[in-house]
Amino acid sequence: MNPTEPQQPPEAEPGTPAGDEGALAPASGQRCGLIAIVGKPNVGKSTLLNALVGQKISITSRKAQTTRHRITGIRTRGPAQFVFVDTPGFQTRHGTALNRSLNKTVVGAVADVDVVLFVVEAGRFTLADAKVLSLLKPGVPVLLLANKLDQVHRRAEIAPWLRDMQQRHEFAEFVPMTAKNPKDIERLFDIVEKYLPEQPWWYAEDELTDRSERFLASETVREKLFRLTGDELPYTSTVVIDKFDEEPSPKHGRMLRIAASIVVERDGHKAMVIGEKGERLKRIGTEARQELEKLMQAKVFLEIWVKVRSGWADDDARVRSFGYE
Numbered sequence: 335m336n337p338t339e340p341q342q343p344p345e346a347e348p349g350t351p352a353g354d355e356g357a358l359a360p361a362s363g364q365r366c367g368l369i370a371i372v373g374k375p376n377v378g379k380s381t382l383l384n385a386l387v388g389q390k391i392s393i394t395s396r397k398a399q400t401t402r403h404r405i406t407g408i409r410t411r412g413p414a415q416f417v418f419v420d421t422p423g424f425q426t427r428h429g430t431a432l433n434r435s436l437n438k439t440v441v442g443a444v445a446d447v448d449v450v451l452f453v454v455e456a457g458r459f460t461l462a463d464a465k466v467l468s469l470l471k472p473g474v475p476v477l478l479l480a481n482k483l484d485q486v487h488r489r490a491e492i493a494p495w496l497r498d499m500q501q502r503h504e505f506a507e508f509v510p511m512t513a514k515n516p517k518d519i520e521r522l523f524d525i526v527e528k529y530l531p532e533q534p535w536w537y538a539e540d541e542l543t544d545r546s547e548r549f550l551a552s553e554t555v556r557e558k559l560f561r562l563t564g565d566e567l568p569y570t571s572t573v574v575i576d577k578f579d580e581e582p583s584p585k586h587g588r589m590l591r592i593a594a595s596i597v598v599e600r601d602g603h604k605a606m607v608i609g610e611k612g613e614r615l616k617r618i619g620t621e622a623r624q625e626l627e628k629l630m631q632a633k634v635f636l637e638i639w640v641k642v643r644s645g646w647a648d649d650d651a652r653v654r655s656f657g658y659e
């Protein structure tokens with residue numbers, strides 16, 4: 335059932351090719367590719383992604399960003415580098431929101447990955463599953479991940495169900511599994527590896543560094559800032575991370591203390607960011623903290639200050655002091 339066609343490299347590669355910087359291992363035998371995990375809500379996509387990339391969930395560095403793909407995790411295992419990408423719109427909680435949020439970009443983000451992992455609950459296939467499946471473009475191999483196999487008590491029913499699924503789509507492979515079972519995760523890696531094109535890795539073997547988590551923190555605050563202020567705030571506003579300390583925590587595993595400054599050009603902008611009775615700033619902080627806790631799998635204490643620095647963007651020395659080189 336494996337596709338015999340060689341895989342096409344994605345249109346937009348997320349990083350500088352490894353060779354450009356000379357920092358990475360030689361290309362021989364290396365594989366690297368983009369993987370999308372899609373499925374209706376609650377089928378176990380997050381559980382699966384966490385199991386696949388462990389602690390490494392990260393947007394990584396600036397060069398890793400593309401307009402088409404937001405990287406949610408990277409895992410380098412043996413000769414293969416697995417780059418997992420976000421598929422917004424495929425992952426909304428409600429079916430109606432799913433319909434509403436669909437647009438070409440969203441579908442496009444899944445169209446040029448190397449392989450799609452379509453997650454369903456083993457033994458089930460609902461209208462919501464069918465909707466997600468209908469959005470997948472032909473040409474990209476789709477692996478049917480029948481997750482939560484541990485919850486299926488009558489295993490004998492899985493074979494006829496799989497046959498039924500075979501009628502619905504030309505799946506490249508069927509993978510009945512339990513995302514919570516580490517052995518199944520290893521088996522899944524072996525299966526997915528074959529779908530990654532032979533090409534040099536895009537990222538260093540252990541891409542996630544302190545610096546990239548720091549970067550991720552500033553990007554997350556910035557994203558909330560702009561989303562919650564709409565078009566009112568000029569783009570010259572920025573976010574600077576003043577402190578990023580990690581402490582071990584017996585209770586939470588990891589604990590991060592992050593202090594960030596939102597730097598704006600005018601007092602009026604400061605008032606806008608803070609909002610009435612501080613409500614807006616509070617929301618920016620809460621939403622950013624929640625997202626960072628999920629991304630970094632840590633307890634996060636996030637403190638945000640708003641500072642006015644007029645003309646800061648023109649002042650080289652000050653820009654450097656904010657951590658931009």
Ligand SMILES: Nc1nc2c(ncn2[C@@H]2O[C@H](COP(=O)(O)OP(=O)(O)OP(=O)(O)O)[C@@H](O)[C@H]2O)c(=O)[nH]1
Nearest residue numbers: 374375376377378379380381425481482512513514
């Ligand atoms: N028994 C069992 N439970 C699982 C498995 N995988 C995930 N779950 C549980 O299923 C529930 C949903 O898992 P998530 O990973 O949050 O699902 P999701 O698809 O990311 O959900 P959305 O964020 O709503 O799209 C959680 O309670 C998980 O613990 C599995 O293999 N077996």
